[in-house]
Amino acid sequence: MLVRKITADNIYSNVCPAINNGVLIVKDDGTVLDLLDSKDGLEDVEYHSGAxxxxxxxxxxxxxxxxxxxxxxxKKGLLNFLKPIIKIRAAEEEVILSAMIEADQSMVDNGIVAVGDIGNESASFKLKSKSKIQYHNFVEVIGFSPEDAEEKFKLGLNIFEQSLEMDLPGSVVPHAPYSVSPELLARINERSAERGFPVCFHSQESKAELALFQNRGGGLPELYREMGVNIDFFQPSTKSSLAWMASNLSSAPKLMAVHNTFSTVDDIRMAVEYFPNMYWCFCPNANLYIEDTTPDFSLFVDFPHRITIxxxxxxxNEVLSILEEIKTISTEDSTIDLASLIKWATMNGAEYLGMADKLGSFEKGKKPGVNLISSLAENGQRLTADSKVHKLA
Ligand SMILES: [Zn+2]
Structure with a gap:
């Protein structure tokens, strides 16, 4: 058996505090054999500068x-981002496929080992089933009109079944509070409990969503009018959009709110009353691209085990790189330490996706992938603009 003994300035394992000059021992296929405090007495140790x-x-x-x-x-806001998507999304199958293949490979190169991937159709399933990355398919359904609920849910369920047939784990998930009805949510809620799948949704990504739920304000009613969708039935809620989703999806085994750009202390407090173990996913570079702002990360300090990236x-986004996302968070909020950022970027996501038995930490028997992060500052404790990821295993 070929064995690699890898040392670096620091090892962030997610099982103990960072080990200075420790040694990670892996089989040549990347399976973790051991994690040692020192390289004393060992021969043929690979040294890398970084973490x-x-x-x-x-x-x-x-x-x-x-x-x-x-x-x-x-930087023109979510509504100006969404409007053209509807028009330009359609393209030749080959164009879509080759872009997906390239994106998948770029994620491999950027040290990504697992992806929770939103899809409205099954076009990506074949490449995912052959990818080096482990995918979980979130089959996203959209349907604001209550009358559409059964039809939209069945469409989603059909794609979900196709995913399972290709051995890709999956879920049926709602797009966002402003694009689904309670009737559609009830079906997702019931099925997620029955089948045990995690649920996620886009949350508070724009002020327009907040305004719709407060008083039918903001730009969404106009967008729906332009699209010919009647939303007369929609009544503003006494709850925020986030709490409304949490209350409608309370039977899901796991629930993750994605973006959280405009979430407030009160929104979060109210949501966790309905769903205490809520996960929170940050995609700051997309937030900067679309809304030119990022969430207030300090509001989420009470959930160190449930923040994902x-x-x-x-x-x-310019690039599909988790390192680039945590670099942005580190710049926006310098109080968050590297160990936390790494945990968010690795272990927490693996737990949310139900993949923590194999991924997320350097524990014996796991095959989590090994990344080296180079060009750190402050004794290897801080990311810099120059930090890069190198996939070692
Ligand atoms: Zn998204």
Missing amino acids: LCPGFVNAHCHLELSHLFGRLPQ GTDSLAS
């Missing part, structure tokens, strides 16, 4: 939108 961490988990992506790279307006899609 080792497990492979990254991208908790939120849309591989299907990869061909829209560079085609949508930046996503890249969103290439429609709203």
